[in-house]
Amino acid sequence: xxxxxxxxxxxxxxxxxxxxxxxxxxxxxxxxxxxxxxxxxxxxxxxxxxxxxxxxxxxxxxxxxxxxxxxxxxxxxxxxxxxxxxxxxxxxxxxxxxxxxxxxxxxxxxxxxxxxxxxxxxxxxxxxxxxxxxxxxxxxxxxxxxxxxxxxxxxxxxxxxxxxxxxxxxxxxxxxxxxxxxxxxxxxxxxxxxxxxxxxxxxxxxxxxxxxxxxxxxxxxxxxxxxxxxxxxxxxxxxxxxxxxxxxxxxxxxxxxxxxxxxxxxxxxxxxxxxxxxxxxxxxxxxxxxxxxxxxxxxxxxxxxxxxxxxxxxxxxxxxxxxxxxxxxxxxxxxxxxxxxxxxxxxxxxxxxxxxxxxxxxxxxxxxxxxxxxxxxxxxxxxxxxxxxxxxxxxxxxxxxxxxxxxxxxxxxxxxxxxxxxxxxxxxxxxxxxxxxxxxxxxxxxxxxxxxxxxxxxxxxxxxxxxxxxxxxxxxxxxxxxxxxxxxxxxxxxxxxxxxxxxxxxxxxxxxxxxxxxxxxxxxxxxxxxxxxxxxxxxxxxxxxxxxxxxxxxxxxxxxxxxxxxxxxxxxxxxxxxxxxxxxxxxxxxxxxxxxxxxxxxxxxxx
Numbered sequence: 001x002x003x004x005x006x007x008x009x010x011x012x013x014x015x016x017x018x019x020x021x022x023x024x025x026x027x028x029x030x031x032x033x034x035x036x037x038x039x040x041x042x043x044x045x046x047x048x049x050x051x052x053x054x055x056x057x058x059x060x061x062x063x064x065x066x067x068x069x070x071x072x073x074x075x076x077x078x079x080x081x082x083x084x085x086x087x088x089x090x091x092x093x094x095x096x097x098x099x100x101x102x103x104x105x106x107x108x109x110x111x112x113x114x115x116x117x118x119x120x121x122x123x124x125x126x127x128x129x130x131x132x133x134x135x136x137x138x139x140x141x142x143x144x145x146x147x148x149x150x151x152x153x154x155x156x157x158x159x160x161x162x163x164x165x166x167x168x169x170x171x172x173x174x175x176x177x178x179x180x181x182x183x184x185x186x187x188x189x190x191x192x193x194x195x196x197x198x199x200x201x202x203x204x205x206x207x208x209x210x211x212x213x214x215x216x217x218x219x220x221x222x223x224x225x226x227x228x229x230x231x232x233x234x235x236x237x238x239x240x241x242x243x244x245x246x247x248x249x250x251x252x253x254x255x256x257x258x259x260x261x262x263x264x265x266x267x268x269x270x271x272x273x274x275x276x277x278x279x280x281x282x283x284x285x286x287x288x289x290x291x292x293x294x295x296x297x298x299x300x301x302x303x304x305x306x307x308x309x310x311x312x313x314x315x316x317x318x319x320x321x322x323x324x325x326x327x328x329x330x331x332x333x334x335x336x337x338x339x340x341x342x343x344x345x346x347x348x349x350x351x352x353x354x355x356x357x358x359x360x361x362x363x364x365x366x367x368x369x370x371x372x373x374x375x376x377x378x379x380x381x382x383x384x385x386x387x388x389x390x391x392x393x394x395x396x397x398x399x400x401x402x403x404x405x406x407x408x409x410x411x412x413x414x415x416x417x418x419x420x421x422x423x424x425x426x427x428x429x430x431x432x433x434x435x436x437x438x439x440x441x442x443x444x445x446x447x448x449x450x451x452x453x454x455x456x457x458x459x460x461x462x463x464x465x466x467x468x469x470x471x472x473x474x475x476x477x478x479x480x481x482x483x484x485x486x487x488x489x490x491x492x493x494x495x496x497x498x499x500x501x502x503x504x505x506x507x508x509x510x511x512x513x514x515x516x517x518x519x520x521x522x523x524x525x526x527x528x529x530x531x532x533x534x535x536x537x538x539x540x541x542x543x544x545x546x547x548x549x550x551x552x553x554x555x556x557x558x559x560x561x562x563x564x565x566x567x568x569x570x571x572x573x574x575x576x577x578x579x580x581x582x583x584x585x586x587x588x589x590x591x592x593x594x595x596x597x598x599x600x601x602x603x604x605x606x607x
Contacts, residue, residue: 048505049470051411051435052380054356056113056204057106061092064201068187070099073197077476077510077552079151079440080163082117082197087413087438089473091117094196100129100187101198108205110177111272114138114186115199115382117167120146120158124194126170129185130178138170138186140194144310144337144359151417151441151478156311164440165416167199167383169336169358173272177205206272208248209302217245217267225253232257235264246303248273254282256321259291259298268303271334271356278308278337286316288338297327304334312361312385318343323369323397330355341381345369346399357381357388364412366390370399380411381420387446388412389434393425393457402426402457408433415439420474422446425494427462437472443488443515444474444506447499449534450492450519458494458534466501475510482571483559485515486546489536491579492519497537505545512562513546513591516577516602536579536602544583549591561592566602577602 062072074083074090082091092101118124118140125137145168149160178184186198211217218234218241220227228251231244236259243265253276259266268274278285285308291298305319317339320330326348333355335341341357342365344350350371357364357379364381367374367390381388389410393402403426410433412420420436423429423446436444445466449458471486478484486506489499506513520530552560564586566577576599583606588594597604 047435047470048503049433049435049468051433051470052378052409054354054378054380054411056202058200058202059103059106060088060090060200061101061198062088062090064092064101064103066092066099066101068099069096070094070101080166082166085117085164085166085414085416085440086197086199087115089438091197091199094186094188094198097188097190100185102183102185103201105178105180105182105184105203107180107203108177109203110174111171111204111206112174112184113169113171113202115167115169116140117145117197117199118142118194120163122194125192126196127187127189127192128172129187130174131182134189135174136172137192138172140170142168144168147311165383165385167197167414169382206270208269208273210269211245211247212267213242216240216242217265219245219247223249223251225255225257228253229257232259232264232266236260236262243267243299246274249275251276252279253277253287254279254285256286256288256290259289259295261292261294263295263297265299267299267301270302271304271332274303276303276305278306282308284309284311284313284317288319288321290321291325291328293325296325299329299331300333301329301331305338306336307338309337309339309361313339314362317361320344322347326350329353334358335360341365344371344374345397347371348373350374352376353378355379357384359383361385363390364388366392367405368392368394368399368402369397370395370402371405372402373404374406376405376407376410378409381413381415383414383416384412384418385416386418387422388415388420390422391424391426391429392422394451395455395457403428403462405429407431410434412436413438415442417441419443419446419488420471422448423464423466424448424450425457425459427460427464427498430465430467432465432467434466434468435470436474439474439476441476441478441484443484444471444486445469446488446490448488448490448492449494449496450490451494456494458496459499460495460497460538463498463500467503469501469504470507471504471509472507473510474506475512477511477556479571481556483511483556485509485512485565487514488517489514489539489581490517490519491532491534491536493533495537496534496539496579499539501541501544503543504541506547508548509546511549511552511556511560512565513549514541514544514563515565515567516579516581517567518575518578520574530575532575532578532601536577536581539579539581540584541581541586542584544585545587545589546591547589551592562596563588563591563594564596564604566597566599566604568598579603580605582607
């Protein structure tokens with residue numbers, strides 16, 4: 001790989017010859033003047049995308065007050081490092097008794113969530129003090145964190161290689177509501193026996209919701225799986241019953257609930273109060289819900305699922321594992337330690353809103369096989385083990401065209417494998433107001449026509465629209481050393497056409513801002529004799545800002561620092577990007593190299 005020296009870049013800017021093989025591109029891509037080799041991005045302005053509207057407020061530990069010798073660590077981008085895997089790439093470490101990080105409550109709160117890391121194999125407490133008085137302690141475990149080995153397929157074996165996915169989350173209900181402005185301190189007391197990294201804390205005032213109508217909503221007789229399934233069966237068979245209310249409690253479940261024959265409303269007291277747990281002492285238990293077409297129109301809301309998965313197993317582990325159903329609503333659900341929150345094959349006219357998806361081992365949400373007309377809104381995903389929010393136009397399990405979906409007001413943080421948002425084919429789908437931050441190894445947003453070996457519809461002829469995106473500190477290296485950008489545009493095994501990206505800001509990417517790549521088939525490993533599968537066609541990106549793409553200084557330094565990159569040879573067996581993309585109102589600031597295109601097969605047209 002060749003990297004143009006800074007002096008050469010400056011000269012190229014002066015002579016207006018940022019290159020495409022097909023046409024010259026004006027050097028001034030900002031409307032004022034593009035700058036090369038500058039510093040970090042200016043993030044003082046409000047982001048274009050605010051993402052999900054959630055009922056809690058998050059405060060980063062590095063923005064709180066460390067004391068007693070506690071240290072703020074970072075920033076860096078090292079996988080397996082407490083800073084590198086933290087939100088904002090900084091954290092606070094507590095290693096000695098008396099060290100603490102103190103927050104000022106931003107809102108009235110009676111609950112806390114913290115993202116933490118402790119050494120593998122340990123369980124410990126971490127004390128909580130409110131206004132100087134001890135108010136409880138988080139119960140922490142490393143059981144669901146710490147994987148090792150290859151970036152594409154890490155396992156739960158320290159002998160497999162270096163560590164990754166070292167953080168998890170814990171939650172605590174306080175005995176009373178703490179007013180905004182109170183001090184809340186996470187402190188290593190004498191009884192807290194581990195060493196800690198604290199990433200952030202969520203503050204939320206939660207109130208249990210009562211039975212909405214005791215005459216219309218039956219309640220389980222107890223909290224076992226059988227008790228809940230019996231209540232679901234009563235609701236199905238009794239025409240006078242509208243649904244099932246799940247009172248506050250800890251419910252143990254060891255398998256999937258079956259919803260069939262009639263629509264039903266399953267309503268909990270709220271995810272802080274109605275909580276399903278996989279059986280203790282087990283691992284990788286497949287729990288959640290399945291439903292058939294007879295249950296179309298069902299609603300699920302107000303409860304949590306805490307699984308016991310410790311590694312990825314493809315197939316089971318999806319809380320909502322649905323196929324060939326429609327018109328359902330899934331709202332205000334909290335999921336952790338499962339493989340997926342939602343997997344939908346040919347699921348139509350669904351509403352999936354207001355959910356919190358955390359620490360999964362694969363996708364947060366994936367709709368596929370003709371899923372159409374769905375609304376996915378105001379969901380936050382944190383630390384998913386595959387794409388946080390995906391739309392994949394595969395056809396292996398039936399279904400027709402995948403269209404008419406709206407994904408909006410979404411937040412993805414800390415995806416530790418794959419992207420924050422991923423769009424694989426389809427047409428007439430819209431993705432808007434999406435905020436992605438701190439992907440650890442992959443792009444912030446993926447737009448790809450790779451079929452993964454499945455029958456799949458490519459993009460078009462209808463439009464795929466991505467609007468109002470904010471992508472911060474995204475990208476990484478994966479698949480044996482490929483580097484990934486803030487936005488990855490990959491033309492591959494199916495048509496790649498009619499893509500529109502409007503209003504996107506890419507801030508401080510790990511390697512580069514926007515990358516174009518094309519898949520090749522056949523030929524020698526150096527791609528000679530191979531052929532590109534499909535070009536990038538009819539692709540327009542408007543009002544795009546890329547700032548702070550700097551040289552990485554690691555083993556991938558020669559593939560870093562590009563604001564826009566037409567990848568000339570991304571990996572063994574492939575070749576240079578093919579096709580054309582148009583940028584309108586492009587702003588490039590503080591990048592080591594604003595536009596890199598050494599190919600004669602791809603045109604970057606800046607208008």
